Amino acid sequence: MSESAVSRVDTTEPSETPPEPEGYAAPSEFSYPTVVLVVGAGLLGVASTVALVVLLSAVHGPEAFASVYEMTTDGDTMTFAMDLTAIIVPFVVALVVTTVVHEALHGAAFAHYGYDVSYGVIPSMGAFYTAVFGQFQKREELLRVGLAPLVVITAVCVPLLAVPVPVVAITAAFVLILNTSGAIGDLYATWRLARMPPGTLMYDVDIRHSYVYEPLE
Template sequence: MTNRPSARPASDTPPATPTPGPPESPEGYGDPTEFSYPGLWLSAGSLVLFVLAVAGFGRLMHALRGGTPVEFTVGPAGIGVVAALSVATVVVHELVHGLVYHLLGYRVEYGLALNMGAAYAAAFGQFQTRRDNVAVALAPLAVFTVALTPLLTGPLPVALAAFLVLVVNTSGAIGDLYLSWRLLRMPEGTLLYDVDARHSYVFYPES
């Protein structure tokens, strides 16, 4: 008699992971609406910001240095420096997000969102006001730009490092700018709630 493989018990089938849901709406708020980022459009926007940042900060550096031509070469060591500065920029960018969250009284978590190909500083499991979220989102762009723009007038290695960091930080802020744009179009009093790196919800105040 031929042995036939036994059917796999239904109980052995791993259950589907449920999608994390939002909490109950606070008093005075309607049902939550899911918030998501348009990944493809943000990737295109990041490329546009990169080009604009290179052109804008390049012209600014040229003007601040009295129109003196900037000449340099990048060897193997230079490529390593570029990579290290780029990674450091991303890390400090998220630390600035986290610092502002902390100053505003939120618990902060750091990590990598592989679905978005990005690092994050987040206040998971907490209702966040529209004002606070905009402040957190725009903080790295403001801090880096204000702190590093004067360095474009410094010694050439310093100026080039500042230029690179400004470009990387600006092009990487596309998600922050998108979030701020969306939030500023929402009613005052709107709350944002991040369940995890993949699931966010918006709570609108009832009229």
């Protein structure tokens, strides 16, 4: 299952324990460490913001942020004015687009491999999710599913940074920042899965309970 910086740490018992497939060891529960996700998302957000500000400045020069702020000089007095609308509107658009497209790409990747996909939201966590409940998921497929939004959205938005229309370039930058920092859960899951043996399976009982099955041989 893919989640954007969502922790599954929970003390409740799952309503149904998944069966053990033949040839596999007893399952171990898979969980996301909250601290790692929060700190990781913050670091990715800061790093991507700095990198994109530098990149936009290099590509567009001072005009990159001309729609965001204006600096005027009158003698020895310098006035700095910022247009919050020019920041808030692209950010809100980027937030909506990133959330919808990110989860849709996970869903499309799951569907490509023949899984029945579920979408939902966890109000208490303020998070959306794309999941495959009650189905054994192959490690090799999950590696691709997990990275699909990061790869596709990055590939689409990076060229948009060069568009000579500030609002387009800035919106694309916001999408990249939000998608990169929000992919921390996907990156963590991918890192964990990459360290497991080929043939490993994952099984999601519900949004809070997932299990990993490693082959005996």
